[in-house]
Amino acid sequence: MIKPRLYRGMRDIEPAEMEFQEIVLAKVQELFKKFGFLPLKTPAIEYLDILTGKYGEESEKLFYNLAYGDGHTLALRYDLTVPLARYIAMHTHELPNIFKRYQIQQVWRAERAQPRQGRFREFLQCDVDIIGSNSLVSDAEIIAISIECLEALGFKNYSVKLNHRVLLKGLLNEAGVHQENEMVVCRILDKIDKIGMDKVKAQLEKDLLEPGQIKKLFTFFDSKADNEQKLTNLENMKLNKDAQKGIEDLKTILGHLNSFNISQDKIEFDPALARGLDYYTGSIFETVLLDHPHIGSLTGGGRYDNLIGVFIGRDIPACGTTVGLDRIVTALSEMKRLDKKIPSNKVLVTILDENYASYSIKLASKMRKEGITVDLFPEPASIRYQLSYADKMNIEFVLLIGENEIKNKMIRLKNMKTGEQTDYPEDLIIKEIKKLTDKKENGKIENAKTP
RNA sequence: GUGGGCAUAGCUCAAUUGGUUAGAGCACCUGACUGUGGAUCAGGAGGUUGCCGGUUCAAUUCCGGUUGCCCACCCCA
Numbered sequence: 242m243i244k245p246r247l248y249r250g251m252r253d254i255e256p257a258e259m260e261f262q263e264i265v266l267a268k269v270q271e272l273f274k275k276f277g278f279l280p281l282k283t284p285a286i287e288y289l290d291i292l293t294g295k296y297g298e299e300s301e302k303l304f305y306n307l308a309y310g311d312g313h314t315l316a317l318r319y320d321l322t323v324p325l326a327r328y329i330a331m332h333t334h335e336l337p338n339i340f341k342r343y344q345i346q347q348v349w350r351a352e353r354a355q356p357r358q359g360r361f362r363e364f365l366q367c368d369v370d371i372i373g374s375n376s377l378v379s380d381a382e383i384i385a386i387s388i389e390c391l392e393a394l395g396f397k398n399y400s401v402k403l404n405h406r407v408l409l410k411g412l413l414n415e416a417g418v419h420q421e422n423e424m425v426v427c428r429i430l431d432k433i434d435k436i437g438m439d440k441v442k443a444q445l446e447k448d449l450l451e452p453g454q455i456k457k458l459f460t461f462f463d464s465k466a467d468n469e470q471k472l473t474n475l476e477n478m479k480l481n482k483d484a485q486k487g488i489e490d491l492k493t494i495l496g497h498l499n500s501f502n503i504s505q506d507k508i509e510f511d512p513a514l515a516r517g518l519d520y521y522t523g524s525i526f527e528t529v530l531l532d533h534p535h536i537g538s539l540t541g542g543g544r545y546d547n548l549i550g551v552f553i554g555r556d557i558p559a560c561g562t563t564v565g566l567d568r569i570v571t572a573l574s575e576m577k578r579l580d581k582k583i584p585s586n587k588v589l590v591t592i593l594d595e596n597y598a599s600y601s602i603k604l605a606s607k608m609r610k611e612g613i614t615v616d617l618f619p620e621p622a623s624i625r626y627q628l629s630y631a632d633k634m635n636i637e638f639v640l641l642i643g644e645n646e647i648k649n650k651m652i653r654l655k656n657m658k659t660g661e662q663t664d665y666p667e668d669l670i671i672k673e674i675k676k677l678t679d680k681k682e683n684g685k686i687e688n689a690k691t692p
Numbered sequence: 693g694u695g696g697g698c699a700u701a702g703c704u705c706a707a708u709u710g711g712u713u714a715g716a717g718c719a720c721c722u723g724a725c726u727g728u729g730g731a732u733c734a735g736g737a738g739g740u741u742g743c744c745g746g747u748u749c750a751a752u753u754c755c756g757g758u759u760g761c762c763c764a765c766c767c768c769a
Contacts, residue, residue, distance in 0.1 A: 249760085299767070302693085320769090352767075353693080359769075366769060428767085517768060527769090537768060565769030593727070628729035643727065657729070 250354030250362025262365075262570055266345065268393050269367050269564060273343035276386050278369055281342045283324040285349075289314040295323050295548060297424075297519040303350045317349040321368040322520070322545070322561060329372055329559075330552030340372040345566070359536050359571030370561025372549070377490060379560045380524045380544055381497030387528055387540045387562050388503055394569060398531045399539070401507055403468075403494070404514035406521050406543070408475075408487020412512060415480050416458040422449060427515035430462060435534075461512055468495060468510040475512070494524055520545040526562070536572050540564045586681045587614045588674055589631045593643030595621040601642045604652075604670075611671055613678055631657055638677060640670070 247253070254262060286307065293301055296319060305317040318324050321344045329336065345367045354361050369386055371379040384401060391399055409427065418426050429444045438459070445455050460478070464471050472495075476488050491510060498508065516525045523544030530536055542562025550556035590605045592598045598621060605617040616636065618627050624641065631639050641653040641662075651664040654673065665673050 246760085299693095303767090348769085350768080355763080357763075360767095361769090364769065535764090539769070541769065563769060568769050623726090624728045625725085626729095630729085632729040639729090641727075645727075653727095655728075660729090662728085 248362075250352075252356075252361065258570070258574075261573075262566070265394060265566065265570060265573070266367075269390055269566070270343070270345065272386065272390055272393055273367070273369055276341070276369070276382070278341045278343040281325070281328065281344045282346060283318070283321070283328055283344070285317055285347070286315050287318055287324060287327070289316045291327050291552075292316050292319060292323055295326075295518075295520050295551070296320075297517060300517060300519075303352050305349045305351055318346075319350060320348050320518075321346060321366055321563065322370065323548070325368070325370055325372075325561075326545075326549045326559070327552060329549050329557065333553065333557070336372075338373050342368075342370060342372070344368045356571070357535070359565070359568035361567060364565070364567040367564040367566050368561060369564075370559060372559045373557060374560075375546075375558045377493045377524075378497050380490075380494045381501055383542060383560055383562050384494070384498060384508070384526055385501040385503050387526070387542070387564065388507060390564055391528060391539065394573070396530065396539075396572075399507070399528050400509050400531055401526055401528045402509050402511040402514045403491065403524065403526045404511055404516075405487035405491050405524050407483050407523060408491065408512065409515065411481050411484030411487060412458070412461045414483065415461070416450070416454045418450065418454065418458075424515075425449065426458075427513070430458075430513040431515055433462065433513055468505060468508060471510050471512070490524060516541065516543065520548045522546045524560070530572055533572055533575060536568060536575070538565070539568055539572065585635045585637070586678050587616045587634070587636050587638075588678065589627070589634070589636045589639045590615055590617045591624070591627045591639060591641055591643075592618050592621045593624060593627075593641060594647075597642060597644065597647050600647060604640070604642065608671055608674065611675055613671075613674055628655075628657075637681065638674065640674075 289304075289306065292304060300319065304319055307315040307317065309315060325342065325344065329340065345365065347363055348366050349363050351362060352360070369383060371383065384403070388401060410423070413423055413426060426445065426449060429441055429449075433441050442455055442459070445458075446452065450458070461475065464474060466474065469492075472488050472492055475484065495505070495508070495510075499505070514525060514527070516527065521543040523546060525543035527538040527541035529538055540562050542560070544558070544560040546558040547556045549559060588608065590601050590608070592601045601617065605615045608615045616634070618630065624643075628639065637657050639655045639657060641655060646652050646664075649664070651666055652670045653662055653664050654670065655662045
């Protein structure tokens with residue numbers, strides 16, 4: 242015998258959770274379509290050199306590398322953005338000048354799994370990207386779509402953090418931070434919210450920066466004002482070109498977001514936000530749940546204007562975000578929005594007698610043609626056995642079909658909730674069932690807790 | 693990758709300072725109920741106490757190792 246087990250970070254998504262995931266997925270997908278995005282799928286496996294050199298050293302340690310007999314070096318995709326860039330590079334001439342695509346597929350990362358934080362080694366990402374435009378309308382639209390996504394799923398207390406890579410670079414330059422220290426400094430700065438200003442200062446002082454540099458840096462980050470004010474404050478400092486470019490971009494994006502009718506208080510300009518992936522070149526953003534900080538970001542993205550160029554030697558601007566579907570489901574289930582028992586509007590058609598199995602099959606088929614969801618019991622068995630199944634499956638309506646029914650030409654309908662049983666002539670039974678299940682379906686829609 | 697905790701029935705957990713046959717609830721199966729589920733009652737099945745070694749007359753309990761899981765940090769979706 243082989244002990245059944247799962248590789249760490251992998252999980253089975255069981256029927257109840259899967260049904261829930263499908264509801265969430267349908268909403269997300271509908272939204273992407275509404276924004277005019279086209280679907281795309283790419284393979285799980287890519288050549289290793291397609292993936293390397295894009296994410297940064299730390300991330301690339303998390304690739305699942307595949308050994309294969311023919312000597313090719315392969316890996317499972319780490320995200321959906323680089324495969325998209327590869328796809329664009331292979332099809333530049335056929336694609337429209339602006340290409341908006343959404344993609345919903347799994348990605349794999351060999352990091353330590355942590356279910357409570359919605360963190361797995363295999364997880365579902367929903368990406369939306371706009372390829373081919375420099376316009377900051379794209380950045381704003383991508384942020385708008387992330388927000389609409391969360392709104393559609395019923396999230397309320399979230400915040401979109403927004404920053405700009407060029408601005409960040411400019412600010413670090415102003416403070417004289419060496420390039421090799423940039424990432425480390427960013428990472429520490431990022432923790433201002435979590436561990437507080439003083440601890441951050443202490444960490445920076447520890448053989449990284451001079452007190453003078455730290456003082457300078459904090460003139461940029463130490464601000465409680467609103468977005469507009471923060472940006473204006475920075476602008477008034479007359480900083481280097483990079484910083485100014487970043488500020489200008491962010492102001493423009495915030496302006497467009499206004500036009501998208503996105504309320505400004507959902508967005509927080511955070512000059513310390515860095516984000517991990519190397520390929521970002523402009524705006525960067527992510528969303529977090531204020532009540533569930535341990536879950537980390539639900540969405541994250543930014544502008545990456547020279548990623549595609551890596552494959553064709555000519556830059557094509559691009560901007561996009563990913564929506565972390567598994568993480569969203571984790572968050573919703575933590576918020577108790579996930580109803581484990583999804584009400585069923587199925588009808589169970591029983592087979593009580595082997596001799597009349599064909600009658601049950603035919604009736605089930607007829608009902609399905611009428612649009613009724615029918616679960617046909619697969620074998621002749623005792624009523625007890627089949628009713629107990631219906632009970633476990635939360636099925637409300639059961640059709641009893643056995644010798645009595647065939648002889649009397651009456652089908653017995655049992656309501657599992659009330660225990661009531663009524664006999665209907667063959668020609669009326671479908672109509673009756675349809676009436677009952679339609680009613681239930683409507684009630685279900687009216688009463689459905691929006692996840 | 694760093695730190696901490698846990699490991700006993702399918703699940704959730706008991707088992708006195710180390711002491712006889714490792715228990716309970718839920719779930720499962722059978723019957724009361726030969727055409728009626730949930731409720732009740734009676735019974736049944738289910739275990740190499742993660743694995744390997746050590747200490748001891750005796751280990752679920754103590755020690756060492758190992759594997760797995762959980763939590764936090766890091767990073768991220």
